[in-house]
Amino acid sequence: MKYVVWVACIAMFARPQPIIRRINNNDFEEDGGSITVYVNGACSKNGQADAQGGFGVFWGENHPLNTSEPVRGRATNNRGEIQGAIRAITQALDNGIPRLTIYTDSQYLINCMKVWISGWKQNNWIRSTGDPVRNQENLQELDNLQSRLQLVEWIHVKAKNGNHGNDEANRLAKAGAAMYQPPAPAQEVEPADLQHLDQTSTDDFDF
Template sequence: MEEIIIYTDGACANNQEKENTGGYGAVLMYKGKIKEIFGGYKNTTNNRMELMAVIEALKQLKRKDIPIKVYSDSSYVVNGINIWIHDWIKKGKIKKNYDLWMKLYNLKKGFKKIEFFHVKGHNGDRYNEIADRLAVKGSQMYDLLVDEKNLD
């Protein structure tokens, strides 16, 4: 059966500090072809970069009718989109990263079949390791990084 497989990861150096750099990375696979994407921001958080990895990966997809499997080592992302998001929206209680959760939620609704799975990070999974390296690469593009606080 045809399907798109996506591995995502986020990274943030000095995550709790006032000044930091974060990055996201993703590996997209379809019919034996592999595409890698990455990017980054200044003054962000690890959770935001985990969400950005999935959002940016899904934005790459032109077809909405092919089944998609997304693998992330972030329990925050996987549990958030599989379980918590529905109650958050119903109760109006998305306190953190509201903008990114809504982007991901709306992107997800546009696909015919999309599933999210948790994979243990830094455990030798080839594509998770590649996504991790891409996220770190994104966070290290110092001169190109945009301050996330200056977006929108």
């Protein structure tokens, strides 16, 4: 009797096995009809001239689409977060994935895509302060890619909280940052994207 109860308790608290869906000869984790992916950005010395930035995309253990790359252009953490999402959606489109759930620990990215972007577009990409929106080019690219999928759901996860997918995306992002090559001297290095610091989790600025 005790053995039966013990087994039942283990089954109750065991992590449910993810649903695996095979698309384009690759296996993807599915939740509620949507494929899941984790993205992350990393930037050492964020906001400094010698900053190094990268992004990571994690689809699953040893997945062929897992990505670790340096940031394109100036290196900031926020740019890494955006470019990670760009890569994830591009990969989804290339592999015939119609519905995507993106997990990120960046409140900045979540707010950009769920709160601020509609107002920015209506205001011709000018903030309420009268300043142009930072990362406009990357955000416009991300918005355009998002519109080509049936659904993109953005879900925030807490950083450094034992979430395996997020930890793996962070590891990939750090590896990408280590590969970063600074832009040519003629290209202006702008300060870190701190325009929404009062509305953004400090996790967004962690390496």
